[in-house]
Amino acid sequence: xxxxxxxxxxxxxxxxxxxxxxxxxxxxxxxxxxxxxxxxxxxxxxxxxxxxxxxxxxxxxxxxxxxxxxxxxxxxxxxxxxxxxxxxxxxxxxxxxxxxxxxxxxxxxxxxxxxxxxxxxxxxxxxxxxxxxxxxxxxxxxxxxxxxxxxxxxxxxxxxxxxxxxxxxxxxxxxxxxxxxxxxxxxxxxxxxxxxxxxxxxxxxxxxxxxxxxxxxxxxxxxxxxxxxxxxxxxxxxxxxxxxxxxxxxxxxxxxxxxxxxxxxxxxxxxxxxxxxxxxxxxxxxxxxxxxxxxxxxxxxxxxxxxxxxxxxxxxxxxxxxxxxxxxxxxxxxxxxxxxxxxxxxxxxxxxxxxxxxxxxxxxxxxxxxxxxxxxxxxxxxxxxxxxxxxxxxxxxxxxxxxxxxxxxxxxxxxxxxxxxxxxxxxxxxxxxxxxxxxxxxxxxx
Amino acid sequence: xxxxxxxxxxxxxxxxxxxxxxxxxxxxxxxxxxxxxxxxxxxxxxxxxxxxxxxxxxxxxxxxxxxxxxxxxxxxxxxxxxxxx
Ligand SMILES: [Zn+2]
Numbered sequence: 001x002x003x004x005x006x007x008x009x010x011x012x013x014x015x016x017x018x019x020x021x022x023x024x025x026x027x028x029x030x031x032x033x034x035x036x037x038x039x040x041x042x043x044x045x046x047x048x049x050x051x052x053x054x055x056x057x058x059x060x061x062x063x064x065x066x067x068x069x070x071x072x073x074x075x076x077x078x079x080x081x082x083x084x085x086x087x088x089x090x091x092x093x094x095x096x097x098x099x100x101x102x103x104x105x106x107x108x109x110x111x112x113x114x115x116x117x118x119x120x121x122x123x124x125x126x127x128x129x130x131x132x133x134x135x136x137x138x139x140x141x142x143x144x145x146x147x148x149x150x151x152x153x154x155x156x157x158x159x160x161x162x163x164x165x166x167x168x169x170x171x172x173x174x175x176x177x178x179x180x181x182x183x184x185x186x187x188x189x190x191x192x193x194x195x196x197x198x199x200x201x202x203x204x205x206x207x208x209x210x211x212x213x214x215x216x217x218x219x220x221x222x223x224x225x226x227x228x229x230x231x232x233x234x235x236x237x238x239x240x241x242x243x244x245x246x247x248x249x250x251x252x253x254x255x256x257x258x259x260x261x262x263x264x265x266x267x268x269x270x271x272x273x274x275x276x277x278x279x280x281x282x283x284x285x286x287x288x289x290x291x292x293x294x295x296x297x298x299x300x301x302x303x304x305x306x307x308x309x310x311x312x313x314x315x316x317x318x319x320x321x322x323x324x325x326x327x328x329x330x331x332x333x334x335x336x337x338x339x340x341x342x343x344x345x346x347x348x349x350x351x352x353x354x355x356x357x358x359x360x361x362x363x364x365x366x367x368x369x370x371x372x373x374x375x376x377x378x379x380x381x382x383x384x385x386x387x388x389x390x391x392x393x394x395x396x397x398x399x400x401x402x403x404x405x406x407x408x409x410x411x412x413x414x415x416x417x418x419x420x421x422x423x424x425x426x427x428x429x430x431x432x433x434x435x436x437x438x439x440x441x442x443x444x445x446x
Numbered sequence: 447x448x449x450x451x452x453x454x455x456x457x458x459x460x461x462x463x464x465x466x467x468x469x470x471x472x473x474x475x476x477x478x479x480x481x482x483x484x485x486x487x488x489x490x491x492x493x494x495x496x497x498x499x500x501x502x503x504x505x506x507x508x509x510x511x512x513x514x515x516x517x518x519x520x521x522x523x524x525x526x527x528x529x530x531x
Pocket of ligand 1: 287
């Protein structure tokens, strides 16, 4: 376009941003990343962008910009040709450059109205009502959602760990405008489809397989560093199933995003940083054969194997996980006889209420959730009454609990308090938090 | 000698940076010069641009075409008008 402008063939292109791939035949093809590109252009004061027809909806997700679409470079040339003023019609959301060209046939492209009215694709993930029984695990999932806590599920194969994890996004607050824009922009750059058509409101869910490479999980690539699962899980859930089966290197690479909310990818040309703030759910069998919990008699592993298995997860990553629960395999009778569980919508209502209370309390420290509260705050300004923490203090004094473990119990206690509608943790909240967190730790060390 | 301008965007991570595309058609022998840290994939675009222009019926002249991508400090890669860094 700029070359044509040099020729004097077209005018008025110097303030217009062009975002499309130019084919050898002159066709304009969709490109990835239109949403963040248009957003950046608008922030820089650009008022008009030209995109391929396929990218029209995506570009129009950014407010405050005129989106012109074309399917061929010649349409753009005509629209900007000397002496041919492009009419800017009011109310015409996608002025189509092609329509202004005489004698040119438009073929193939679906009309804007057609695709705008298309029924929304149902979101995967399922409803919590489908999880029967499993009262403890359901409660733990709700606590994780309410306080934004990372969660470790330990249980035998078939206990329903995946089924539970997949239902976390459905009980998380829908994404606000800024987060929705961020998540949709990531989808535009790294998603399965070449273009996105609407803002994403449901928190994303990513579940990399345990054989996944570091590049697939955190991002990477030879020439361009493409975002990985941790970035696609931004503002949503990263589910690390069968965590001990992952390569150690991959688990270690999760440390940076869990601690800082971003991932830096280093390449020869320089480093690139992508957002990667997610809620982590790790799941693990209790031992290599999976039978050590509940059905210890069937476990065929040696004592050393059992000890070593979950030890792979210890260290900095486990330090960030506030909540560890055991998921028992449902007995077949309870599977069929239990009433359907409470629906995701009902649980979400309580989560939203608990989140609102947290925001009111934590807003002045620029925090939103109990899981973000640092040690200094929990043992300082937000320290519960000493009567409430008597048992916890005793455990710390006995050496039965590390200082980090102590702080994690306090975070959980606040979330339980908020869920119960109390204003500050009482002994029952702190004790229940100790139970939630220690149940699997004790079994593992015992 | 004449100069033309348009704009594109280069994405660094999720951050977009506005790029000015300056084209200059000189009087010397036919050539295509792309400046401003393009990588190999972007350098291929010279054929694409000439071919696309020809297929659009608005041929570029057989003269020296210099395209400069500014700011030059950002490395640029890709085939479209969105470049990745
Ligand atoms: Zn076993």
